[in-house]
Amino acid sequence: MSIQLKTNRRDFLKIAATAGGGLLLGFHFSGCDSPKISVVSDEELLAQAVNYNAFLSIAPDGHVVIYSPNPELGQNIKTSFPMIVAEELDADWEKVRVMQAFLDNEKYDRQVTGGSGAMPHSWERLRKAGATARRMLIEAAAKRLNVDAGSLSTDKGMVIHAGSGKKLGYGELAKEAASIEVPEDVPLKNIKDFKIIGTPVKNVDNKAMFTGKPLYGLDIYRDGMKHAMVQRPPFGMKLKSFDADAAKGVNGITDVVTFNDNVAVVGNSTWPLMKARKLLNIQYEPIDGELESTEMHNRIFDDLLNNGKAQVMRKDGDVNAAFRNAAKIVKSEYQCPFLSHSPMEPMNFFAHVRPDGVELVGPTQTPDRAKAAAAEIAGVDPDKVTVEMTRLGGGFGRRLRADFVEEAVHVSKLVNAPVKLIWTREDDNTGGAYRPAVKYRFEAALDANNTFIGYKLKGVGLNAGNTTRENNFPSGSVDHLLIESIDYKSHITTNAWRAPITNFLAFAEQSFLDEVAEAAGKDPVQFRLELLDRAKKNPVGSIHYDVDRMRGVVEMAAEKSGWGKKQGVAQGFSVYFSHRSYVAQVAEVRMNQGNPVLEKIYAVTDCGIVVNPTGADQQVRGGMVDGMGHAMYTNMTIKNGLAEQKNFDSYRLIRMKEIPEIETHFVDNGIDPTGLGEPALPPTGGAISNAIYWATGKRLRNQPFIEQEELKEFNLGQRS
Incomplete structure (x- = not known):
């Protein structure tokens, strides 16, 4: 699958050069307005360029800068974006740097980090930006040397005339290039000629991170700034009364304010806030009915699966007839708990509400949402709100919300001062907001020939929206199919959690497919390949995934892992399509002194062209560690409207010694890049659970694995 993006001459606009300046080529990400070219002669003028759209600049000294509009939370976009521009520009990578753009609703159309969509959205646009600037530099050099432009080539920031051996640096040509008419149709490089794309490049923020430079929201400081912490009610409760006298008596506390059932303590530093908040005497009362708990949710799940009205998400064929005439029926239920996002940097944000507007600074995945919320709370026009994005110390979907931004704005408005609001780990x-708790019921029908003829999936979740991905595999490969979803409205706040819904659904689907394969007496990999063959040759209904790409990762993963050829090790298979990409994984479990030990996982990823192998490898490994850790160890239970696991002493995350060997491979198919921040996570749990089954004979249907009755007799060990 290739993302087709069109750009034309109107995507570019230049501003006349000034004496002694460089070339600035603006680039509009929406492809519907013209970006700007200007000349920069010093850092002051360069700083002014932040008001443009995303753009490429060339300074007189030959340095190249691209302003990145997307928030950076570890997906490496601040490195991969400039790599793309530098590739088409033929820049000297040593002279390339990137800066974070502020939020600008008029000049950018996707300043969001979420859905693994930044690279597919920007790939062609960034290439066009670099290629257009390169062409203008060549034409400027042709005029100066009085030669045909076709006789010139470029390399590492130089325009070269092979006939005479003359070379001109981009910085030398920047002023003249600004007077060249912007070309309308600029050819892009053939991928076989890439010099930067496809090479391992270190994160551009590495030095700043290693040396403790102020990159994160927690680093923000402003003169006169106050600090704030908020005490929030349990889910399903509201503020009844409070007494803040003791809290106000703590040295360093300047105020205690309330808003929306929240009580905020304000002071000069965080330590007094932590002490004062414990001294607040707060009384809450229920909003309605029984306070929620995990036990309550379990009852709700079972009742809704049995008696609830479900929304039909997809229906193919005659499902009732298929099950009525089936020779064999397989049934299973899978369930997952709430999970916290647990970014290393807790929620925080800086807000300064003034009569003339609002200044916002901090880590957000959705700066436009933060801006809109601040404008509404402060009662100002959105144009009066500025948002500066810091680097995010993790997000995983938690920072798609703006609740922590709203709190900072409320407090700043109430105390009439700039405020940095900080959440603790507790x-x-x-x-909140958590990964939704969900339960699935699966049914499969097999005929007398062990052919998979019928498939049912019903999901119920708490504030989960659609609990399914109804068009994902195996949809399209089964003649009779019914997929239904139920959403239960709860007081518990939920949110997108890395690879939303599929982070658990993939485990459940891929584990159940193994159950069906076993019932049919077929090898798990071969069973999936047969289904893909059916989807290719005789598709049922619409197909929303690329059969050939999925088959490709399945076959490569089987080959790289030596599927079915190893002795003394149990292998589990899983494959999934999400966020435009395909990942197949094979987990290996070996019994050690009677206990299952996860030793290794192979991963094969098809995400199109890999821009930066270093960043891509880290994304896959990070997603897999995230996936295995939460599947195996992590649980969040609710009691009386509050999470029982308040910190990492009870909220169990994966430990370094528990991470197995990981071997990664990427499919080289030359198509435009697709998503990568999330696709490696969903298949991991299924690969591991399937391997554990073949090692122990115990089928795991709930998470986390270590708490399941099926593994009670075992100690889920670590790789030696």
């Missing part, structure tokens, strides 16, 4: 765990 706030993060008990204050």
Whole structure:
């Protein structure tokens, strides 16, 4: 699958050069307005360029800068974006740097980090930006040397005339290039000629991170700034009364304010806030009915699966007839708990509400949402709100919300001062918003020939929206299919959690497919390949995934892992399509002193062209560690409207010694890049659970694995 993006001459606009300046080529990400070219002669003028759209600049000294509009939370976009521009520009990578753009609703159309969509959205646009600037530099050099432009080539920031041996640096040509008419149709490089794309490049923020430079929201400081922490009610409760006298008596506390059932303590530093908040005497009362708990949710799940009205998401064929005439029926239920996002940097944000507007600074995946919320709370026009994005110390979907931004704005408005609001780790765990808790019921029908003829999936979740991905595999490969979803409205706040819904659904689907394969007496890999063959040759209904790409990762993963050829090791298979990409994984479990030990996982990823192998490898490994850790160890239970696991002493995350060997491979198919921040996570749990089954004979249907009755007799060990 290739993302087709069109750009034309109107995507570019230049501003006349000034004496002694460089070339600035603006680039509009929406492809519907013209970006700007200007000349920069010093850092002051360069700083002014932040008001443009995303753009490429060339300074007189030959340095190249691209302003990145997307928030950076570890997906490496601040490195991969400039790599793309530098590739088409033929820049000297040593002279390339990137800066973070502020939010600008008029000049950017996707300043969001989420859905693994930044690279597919920007790939062609960034290439066009670099290629257009390169062409203009060549034409400027042709005029100066009085030669045909076709006789010139470029390399590492130089325009070269082979006939005479003359070379001109981009910085030398920047002023003249600004007077060249912007070409309308600029050819892009053939991928076989890439010099930067496809090479391992270190994160551009590495030095700043290693040396402790102020990159994160927690680093923000402003003169006169106050600090704030908020006490929030349990889910399903509201503020009844409070007494703040003792809290106000703590040295360093300047105020205690309330808003929306929240009580905020304000002071000069964080330590007094932590002490004062414990002294707040707060009384809450229920909003309605029984306070929620995990036990309550379990009852709701079972009742809704049995009696609830479900929304039909997809229906193919005659499902009732298929099950009525089936020779064999397989049934299973799978369930997952709430999970916290647990970014290393807890929620925080800086806000300064003034009569003339609002200044916002901090880590957000959705700066436009933060801007809109601040404007509404402060009662100002959105144009009066500025948003500066810091680097995010993790997000995983938690920072798609703006609740922590709203709190900072409320407090700043109430105390009439700039405020940095900070959540503690306990706030993060008990204050939401969580991965939705979900339960699935699966049924499969096999005929007398063990052909998979019928498939049912019903999902129910708490504030989960659509609990399914109804068009994902195996849809399209089964003649009779019914997929249904039920959403239960709860007081518990939920949110997108890395690879939303599929982070658990993939485990459940891929584990159940193994159950069906076993019932049919077929090898798990061969069973999936047969289904893909059916989807290719005789598709049922619409197909929303690329059969050939999925088959490709399945076959490569089987080959790289030596599927079915190893002795003394149990292998589990899983494959999934999400966020435009395909990942197949094979987990290997070996019994050690009677206990299952996860030793290794192979991963094969098809995400199109890999821009930066270093960043891509880290994304895959990070997603897999995230996936295996939460599947195997992590649980969040609710009691009386609050999470019981308040910090990492009870909220169990994966440990370094528990991470197995990981071997990664990427499919080289030359198509435009697709998503990569999330696709490696979903298949991991299924690969591991399937391997554990073949090692122990115990089928795991709930997470986390270590708490399941099926493994009670075992100690889920670590790789030696």
